[in-house]
Amino acid sequence: MMKLDDLNHASLADFVKGLDGTYEHSPWIAERAAAHRPFKTLAALKVALARVVREAHVDEQLGLIRAHPELAGKAAVAGELTAESTNEQLKAGLTACTPEEFAKLHKLNADYNARFGWPFILAVRGPRGTGFNRAEIIATFERRLRAHPDLERAECLRQIHRIAEIRLNDKFGVRPELGEQLWDWAAELAVHSEDEAFLTCTYATPAHTAVAEQLMTWMRDCGFDNVSRDAVGNVVGVYHGTGDATEQQRLLTGSHYDTVRRAGRFDGRLGIFVPMLVVRELHRAGQRLPFGIEVVGFSEEEGQRYAATFLASSALTGAFDPVWLDQTDTHGVSMRDAMRAAGLPGKVAAITALKRDRSRYLGFVEVHIEQGPVLDSLDLPLGIV
Structure with missing residues (x-):
């Protein structure tokens, strides 16, 4: 198993050799990244490698893309793939295509190459690492075939970085268990939706209540000392610090679990x-x-x-407007009645009692998924604003 300290102290030749196969047939990436040693973490190494690609000339980027094999293409049939690509295509089941699937992929490869001039790139092991199935791969292929060339080139590079990340994890024997748990929680919560085809979870609906109940179960499993659902439906978990819990200050954190219509799984919920x-x-x-x-x-x-946007946090700051309780939705259901149907009191006194004493809190911190292109364009996993 590779160790970061060994890479940091290796000769340039050994550094490049150690990272062989991370980026398909492109040793120049490791050669340039070596100048940025030492790397304190594996994440720092990943960022350095990605930055080399981002700062490379467009011709070098295209060369990197074209160094990758087609999915279930001629190189795969001839057994000419690298060990890494062979393993990835094997796990995705691309070596066991039916004749119909193989014919479909063959045509997609030809159409894609004719349109863009490079092979279709997809991290077939997927975001969770367990892999896409063949139907998912074909559907993604068909969708991306309609993309603008500039956007598709950027997407290919993004997929290449994901492939490299997975390969580095394999080399270093790293399994992102916390990330996998987070991914699984998001997938499980997304089952509760008002729309069968898309994620939609609006306030005080059965799907919304189911999400709250699941969050409370998970919080208890995580070891929170107190878990509750308050008068506006906020799910609150408290983990005591050292000393007297009645007197100690707290750090407040969290985010929302309701969604827009046709939402992403991580908007808001990542911060929980x-x-x-x-x-x-x-x-x-x-x-x-x-x-x-x-x-x-x-x-x-x-x-x-x-x-009544932010009605949940408004209750904690003392800014909840009682008039909101008389608002009605598109079906004529008042907020008060919706609350009661969801098992909440729907009473002003219960809501105003939720106001927090600011002196008890050190501050508020929220983790939120970026909804813009900045971090992605800089190949950074985290930003602080």
Whole structure:
């Protein structure tokens, strides 16, 4: 198993050899990245390699793309793939295509090459690492065949970086278990939707209530000391710090679990899952911080069912407007009645009682998925704003 310290102290030739196969037939990437040693973490190495590609001339980028084999193409049939590509296509089942699937992929490869001038690139092991099936691969192939060439070139490079990340994890024996858990939670919550084809979870609907109940179950499993659902449907988990829990300050964190219509799985919910995992790891290690952690899954932010955006956080800041309770949705159901149908009191007194004492809190931190192109364009996994 490769070790980062060995790479940091290796000769240039050994450094390049150690990373052989990470980027298909492109040793120049490792050669240039070597100048940025030492790397403190595997993530730093990944960023350095990706930056080399991003800063390369467009002809070099195209050369990198063209160094990749077609999926289930001639090189695969002839057994001429690299060991890494062979393993990836094998796991995706591309070596076991039916005659119809093989013919379909053959035509897609030809059409794609004719349109773009390079092979179709897809990290077939997928975002979770377990792999796409052949139907998913073909559907993605067909969709991307309609893309603009500039956008498709950028997408190919993004997929290449994902392939490299998976290969590096394999080389270093790293399994992103926390990321996999987060991915699985998001997938499981996405089952609760008002729309069968897309993720839609608006305030105080049966899907919304099911999400809240699942979050409470997971919070208890993570080791939170107190877990509850408050008068506006916020899911609140508290993990005590050291000392007297009644007097200690807390760090408040969290995000919303309602969604827009046709939503992404991670919008809002990522900011609930990450601190849940933090608490889980602290609990497993038997550790407490000098302050408490309060994680809030806010029940509403998007204003999709009622014109009362941020009603959940407004209750905590004391800004909830009682007039909102009389608003009606498109079916004529008032917010008050919707709350009661969801098992909430729907009473002003219960809502105003949720106001937090600011002196008890160190601050508020929210983890949120980026909804723009900046981090992706810079090949960075995290930004602080």
